[in-house]
Amino acid sequence: WSSDVCSSDLRAHGRRTTEPVSEFFRSQPEYDALVVENELDFRSELIYFIEALDLGITVVAEASNFDDAKARLDQGDIDLLITDINLTDSPRFNVGDRDGLELAAYAKDTFDIPSIFLTAFADFDPAVFNIAAACDPVGFIQKQGDEIDVQTRDHISLAVRRLESIRRERESARQLADIGEHVGSAQLFIDQDGVVFDFNTDACELLERSPEEIADQHWEDVIRVSPPVPESAHPLVRAFEAGAPLHLPSVFF
Secondary structure, eight states: OOOOOOHHHHHHHHHHTOSOOOHHHHHSOOEEEEEEOSOHHHHHHHHHHHHHHOSSEEEEEEESSHHHHHHHHHHOOOOEEEEESOOSSSSOOOTTSSSHHHHHHHHHHHHOOOEEEEESOSSOOHHHHHHHHHTOOSEEEESSSTTHHHHHHHHHHHHHHHHHHHHHHHHHHHHHHHHHTTTTSOOEEEOTTSBEEEEOHHHHHHHTOOHHHHTTOBHHHHOOOSSOOOGGGOHHHHHHHHTOOOOOOGGGO
16 A cells, blocks of 8 residues: 655656646636645645646645544535545555545545545455445545556546535525525526526515516616615625625615
């Protein structure tokens, strides 16, 4: 369970793969990663390489053992765990006992944080693979061989897409819960162009407009704001920019 990849190799890979990346990654939020690896040189160069990729993952913390890594997870603000499976200096260790497998399971079960596993072996013992698979990892990066740069780039790309999916799911759940708390209140659903695409009867009553006067109309033509509010300060404009639900008090109408 030790790496044959020297630090100069990873640093060279990092320089070679810093060409411009797709707009998808540049347009996504930055996600914070914790790297756990007991080999200091390899850990340092892996962090350098990940950040050189510039795919939306920033390594904000690192650790060399289970206890420090778990403590950092407990502090919060970690989106992705990248961990070696064996966190000891010996090739023999108790599988699933204070190793990367237990750490990944803890991250997933406690914080819903996905993991990428590092391993020096190409072939897994079935017991190790089964435990690792139960963590639903993004994938495995083999620490030996010339393909480490390709594997790392591919898995970091996959991780960004997984994290974006998780973020969207959480936002949808939050919005649904938010809507559920306000059932019975006036609701307008407005698309990115500011056009009302759905509403309820309470909205008609509050705005004193018929359904025909609301449907497919721009919100500025539907909502009468009193007193007038500059567009830059209008709460609806701020809601569009934030992409979040908004509840207006009746004083605005």
